[in-house]
Amino acid sequence: MKTILETKSITKKYQGRAVIEDISIRLQEGELVGLLGISGSGKSTLFNVVSGLLMPEQGKVLLEGEDVTGKTGLVSYMQQKDLLLPHKTVIDNVSLPLLLKGINKKEARAQASAYLPQFGLEGKADKYPGQLSGGMRQRAALLRTHLFGSHVALLDEPFSALDALTKRRIHEWYLELMGHLGMSTLFITHDIDEAILLSDRLYIMTGIPGRVEHEIIISEKRPRHLEFNTTESFLNYKKEILELLHL
Amino acid sequence: MFSVLRKKPASISDRVxxxxxxxxxxxxxxxxxVxxxxxxxxxxxxxxxxAAFKNSLPELMFxxxxTLTEAFAGLGVSILLAFVLATAMDHFSWLYRAFFPLMVISQTIPTVAIxxxxxxxxxxxxxxxxxLIVLVCFFPLAVALLDSFRSSDPDLINLMRAMGAGPSQIFRHVKWPAAISGFFSGLKISVSYAIVGAVIAEWLGGNEGLGVYMIRVKRSYSFDKMFAVILLIMLISLLLIRLTVWLEYLATPWRRVRQEDDNNAGWDIADKPVVHKVKK
Incomplete structure (x- = not known):
């Protein structure tokens, strides 16, 4: 498998104090990799570095082997808040990344609307975000992330704002969808169940400053189903992770 | 006519x-x-x-x-100036630091004196x-716009940057639309300032306009006509404020929508429905 995204011993400081230290992780083509850690371990800072919004003090970000440290606009980035623009309709929100690339509005809308059914947004094109449920808004944000067109997606706690039941549904749908889209995804979570359910591999981030000390491979094949949650192998993974997090 | 603008049907006592x-x-x-x-x-x-209002209607209209022409011209210039300066001041922080105190000082100049x-x-x-109208109307508009720009969600701006958006795209897609509410609050204040500003300026020199007419009827001790002018100015101001509210309503269709109640609404993924098997 080809390594698509790699960070090489990244250290980022705020006002002289390191927030993350010596982080080296990689993401392979088509992989879904989870980044699990307690709050304050610098997961979001790492994402801000990888997306190019922050410049690290040390280390490099490599995208398909090329040094892209500090360059924005290369990887798709989605945050916990859906961050949909309230004054734009669903179709204009999701096609925004295409518009930013200089594609005209009509073409952008046409491209985006082809994806609406797959993202459970059929018939919602002309609604405003204020009319959608939390789950729909999050799926719209995911579609916008997807339409950005990068092969690499960074998802920062993408599902954590959803209630437990909506979250279960969206997990199942997301696992299904990932198979179709073939994106390589790096996602942050602090939900251990979610991490095990979704990831091919898991990095555990601990300490202040945050470091990646452990890597866990979840060998269960994708797409997984929610029943995986209750199997013995799932519980073994969970036990291992809890120990690593000293919980 | 404007009852549609209310979010909730007002209780009758609100008006009574x-x-x-x-x-x-x-x-x-x-x-x-009497x-x-x-x-x-x-x-x-x-x-x-x-009666005076009715009798002097042709003069009042003239x-x-x-006065309205002056007010609209002044408002137009103010809006344009506020928009350009607020955008520039938001983008270049040195411009903000340099001009903001000056803007505040401009508001301390007594209108009647200048x-x-x-x-x-x-x-x-x-x-x-x-x-004169620009002097009084520019400030509330510029401040309203600046405040709205500066309070845009930083996460949203980061997301736009991560998507490769430049400053002009961030203004176009995030900051300007986010400032619509603030702009209209500023405009509601400015429209009444504009009329009053025009009248005051006319008092102090000119051949026509409501202010000139006011001075003229005062000098001839026609207080009934004087009151008629005051009534007219009030009516014009009220109408303009209503017009602003109505424009705001038209400009913000997304604020009139409500969330669809069912949290599951739209959860029919047509492509490939995922059926969750329930274990007994």
Whole structure:
């Protein structure tokens, strides 16, 4: 498998104090990799570095082997808040990344609307975000992330704002969808169940400053189903992770 | 006509109480005038004011056209100036630091004091009137816009940057639309300032306009006509504020929508429905 995204011993400081230290992780083509850690371990800072919004003090970000440290606009980035623009309709929100690339509005809308059914947004094109449920808004944000067109997606706690039941549904749908889209995804979570359910591999981030000390491979094949949650192998993974997090 | 603008149907008492008080005061005023407690030449009765309004309608219309032209020109220039400067000041922080104190100081200049100077400098035409209106209207608009720009969600701006958006795209897609509410709050204040500003400027020099007409009827002690002008100015201001509210309503269709109640609404993924098997 080809390594698509790699960070090489990244250290980022705020006002002289390191927030993350010596982080080296990689993401392979088509992989879904989870980044699990307690709050304050610098997961979001790492994402801000990888997306190019922050410049690290040390280390490099490599995208398909090329040094892209500090360059924005290369990887798709989605945050916990859906961050949909309230004054734009669903179709204009999701096609925004295409518009930013200089594609005209009509073409952008046409491209985006082809994806609406797959993202459970059929018939919602002309609604405003204020009319959608939390789950729909999050799926719209995911579609916008997807339409950005990068092969690499960074998802920062993408599902954590959803209630437990909506979250279960969206997990199942997301696992299904990932198979179709073939994106390589790096996602942050602090939900251990979610991490095990979704990831091919898991990095555990601990300490202040945050470091990646452990890597866990979840060998269960994708797409997984929610029943995986209750199997013995799932519980073994969970036990291992809890120990690593000293919980 | 504008009842549609209300989010919730207002309770009847919301309208009845103020209406009752206004009617009561006008009645009291009429009674005082009729009873002779106040001499007619000092305070004309409401009915006399209405009669004067009717009789001088052609003159009132002529002069209000002039005043409105000045007010709209002043407002237009203010909006344009506020928009350009607020955008520039948001983008370049040194511009903000340099100009913001100056903007505040400009608001401490007493309007009545500066108006004669403006007339002196710019003559008796429309120009000094427009300048004065810009002086009073620009500030609330620029501050409203600046505040809205500066309070845009930083996460949203980061997301836009992560998607490769440049400053102009961030303004176009995030900051300008986010400032619409603030802009209209500023505009509601500015429209009434604009009318009052035009009238004050006309007092101090000019050949036409409601302010000039006001001075003229005052000099001839036609207080009934004076009150008619005041009434007209109030009506114009109220109408303009209503117009602003209506424009805001038209400009913000997304604020009129409500979330669809069912949290599962739209959860039919047509492509490939995922069926969750329930274990017994």
């Amino acid at each position: 109480y103020p209406a009752a008080i206004i009617v009561g005061l006008v009645l009291l005023w009429q009674l005082l005038s 009873s002779g407690a106040v001499p007619e030449f000092m305070l004309p009765s409401p009915l006399q004011v209405l 002069h209000s056209r002039i 108006a004669p100077l403006l007339v002196l400098w710019m003559g008796y035409g429309m120009l000094p009137k427009i300048a």
